Amino acid sequence: MDNLRKGFPVLEQYTYLNTAASGLLPEKVWEFRQDHDMDFLIEASLLKEKMGEVLTGVRESVGDFFHCAPNRVALIPNFSYGFNSVLESLDKPTKALLIKNDYPSINWPVESRDFEVVYAEMDETFETNIIEEIEKEKPYFFAFSIVQYINGVKLSVDFLKKLKEQFPDLILIADGTQYFGTEEFNFDESGIDIAISSCYKWMNAGYGNGFMLFNESVQGKLSPKHLGFGSLQGKYKAHEGNFIGKFEPGHYDTLNFGSLKVAIELINKIGMRTIQDKIEVLKKIARDRFAEAGLLEDWTLGRDDFSPLFNIKGDENLFNQLRSEGIITSQRGDGIRVSMHYFNSEKDLNHLFRILKI
Structure with a gap:
């Protein structure tokens, strides 16, 4: 599935977990x-x-x-x-x-x-x-x-x-x-x-x-x-x-x-079903780890249908630390918003988990 990352040069520089703020411009669109x-x-x-x-x-x-x-x-x-x-x-x-x-x-x-x-x-x-x-x-x-x-x-x-x-x-x-x-x-x-x-x-x-x-x-x-x-x-x-x-x-x-x-x-x-399946895998991994670490609102965990967009507990210091490590997220509400799309990978999530120490 790594070929899904091709055509997005920004992924060579950053762990981009911020589609909820701004999606990436594919090379095909740029061309x-x-x-x-x-x-x-x-x-x-x-x-x-x-x-x-x-x-x-x-x-x-x-x-x-x-x-x-x-x-x-x-x-x-x-x-x-x-x-x-x-x-x-x-x-x-x-x-x-x-x-x-x-x-x-x-x-x-x-x-x-x-x-x-x-x-x-x-x-x-x-x-x-x-x-x-x-x-x-x-x-x-x-x-x-x-x-x-x-x-x-x-x-x-x-x-x-x-x-x-x-x-x-x-x-x-x-x-x-x-x-x-x-x-x-x-x-x-x-x-x-x-x-x-x-x-x-x-x-x-x-x-x-x-x-x-x-x-x-x-x-x-x-x-x-x-x-x-x-x-x-x-x-x-x-x-x-x-x-x-x-x-x-x-x-x-x-x-x-x-x-x-x-x-x-x-x-x-690419195929919308392929995109959907990739997102399903990533968002489940993310929610399970975030939930286990107590980073999500408890009431949201009982919902069967959920999106690939999460707000994890964290302050400005954590946000700045993530940015210094090349992990792009957004501050929203009282926490840090993390979002993953089909061009993301488990490697991206593991980078985030490592910095969060979860």
């Missing part, structure tokens, strides 16, 4: 970006005349990868842009359910608008808390991270599917930025109404690209207001009033979105 900008240098507007064709290819690639029809895929520069666009598309005032201490780019935009906001606590009865809040408060939408950015706690797709079956009128808006690229995902079977993601983390597509996936039934519940020349450009956006076009009002950067298509092609070449 595309070099070629693209050379073409732009030489061709200028002649290259940009192909923008609609390029974006159509990206849209179809995203749709195929996540099992969502391309006419229900919107391309966006990042999660926050897409999420704020959705919030502006909802009738207000209405009631929203959030997770307490979820990612600020989810909670802050909702809290800053004229929504009535209620919260579900994240603890040992996490899923039960969500269901009880829905039953009691009857929110119009529930916005949440599939994987929590601080501690990696994950809401399983099975749970979300059952949640939608139990509350069919509730709009589920999911942030997949810390999830997409870690395991196989079928949007149309997930129960999620709107999935939004940046792609610079686990998708390894670089910055400036993301996507939105829409369930067919939710489109009648949104009134997107953005409109511009880009709203009508390309396949699937043929006429004014087109739904996904109202999330794509301007000229788009073919460099950034083309990078996403190349990143998906690389994932497909």
Whole structure:
């Protein structure tokens, strides 16, 4: 499996356990970006005349990868842009359910608008808390991270599917930025109404690209207001009033979105199942060792479905020690966030364990 490390030069210098902060740029994506900008240098507007064709290819690639029809895929520069666009598309005032201490780019935009906001606590009865809040408060939408950015706690797709079956009128808006690229995902079977993601983390597509996936039934519940020349450009956006076009009002950067298509092609070449299996092995090794050493919150250990993102007990001194040893992590919350992707190895984990003395 060492060949999975090829194409990521940074791994020759560091033990990189920080995909949850920033994914690595694969050489294949870098090569595309070099070629693209050379073409732009030489061709200028002649290259940009192909923008609609390029974006159509990206849209179809995203749709195929996540099992969502391309006419229900919107391309966006990042999660926050897409999420704020959705919030502006909802009738207000209405009631929203959030997770307490979820990612600020989810909670802050909702809290800053004229929504009535209620919260579900994240603890040992996490899923039960969500269901009880829905039953009691009857929110119009529930916005949440599939994987929590601080501690990696994950809401399983099975749970979300059952949640939608139990509350069919509730709009589920999911942030997949810390999830997409870690395991196989079928949007149309997930129960999620709107999935939004940046792609610079686990998708390894670089910055400036993301996507939105829409369930067919939710489109009648949104009134997107953005409109511009880009709203009508390309396949699937043929006429004014087109739904996904109202999330794509301007000229788009073919460099950034083309990078996403190349990143998906690389994932497909490796195989999403191969990636998922590698992550499964690494995250189980990590959790077992962290748990044995008492480095994780006790309540998280009873969860069967968990992500490759952990928050271990540690202060700034430990963080700096890890960095001095070439181990790249992040400080989040009260601890140190460690995350592992398919290009990591047991050797990387053993390096970490050795410094942690566990």
